[in-house]
Amino acid sequence: MVLAIETRPDVLLLDEAEARRIAGLYDLPVTGTIGLLIQAKREGLVLSLAEEMDRLREQGHFWIHDDLYRRVLEEEKER
Template sequence: MILAKEISADLCLIDDYLARKHAKSLGLTVTGTLGVLIKAKEKGLLKEIKPLLDEMIQKKFFIDKKLYDEVLEICKEK
């Protein structure tokens, strides 16, 4: 976050909730892994997100069920 402020980064990739909250309080623009996947789908770089989400969950990346459903809804996969 310090480096992001120093270089005036356009975007910070942070998944941890508390770290995101702190980064936002510093005035940084933040997205997480799921935001990157959504953007990739919107740009046509990915055909489907659901298989990736399922694999992430299988590898112990925590995604809340409500958020999982929201991401699939945004990506029109639900």
């Protein structure tokens, strides 16, 4: 975090709530894994957000809150 504060990157990749909170205190732009997936989908690099998020959950043991999962699919018009 100290390096990010000093170098002011275009964006930080953070998924943990506490890290996001601290980044917000310093006005650092943040995205997470799901944000990267959404961007990849918009650029045509990912065909299905549902499939990718399912893969993250099942193979990567990555926790995605059910509300976030549904909201992403609704906002990106997959469901």
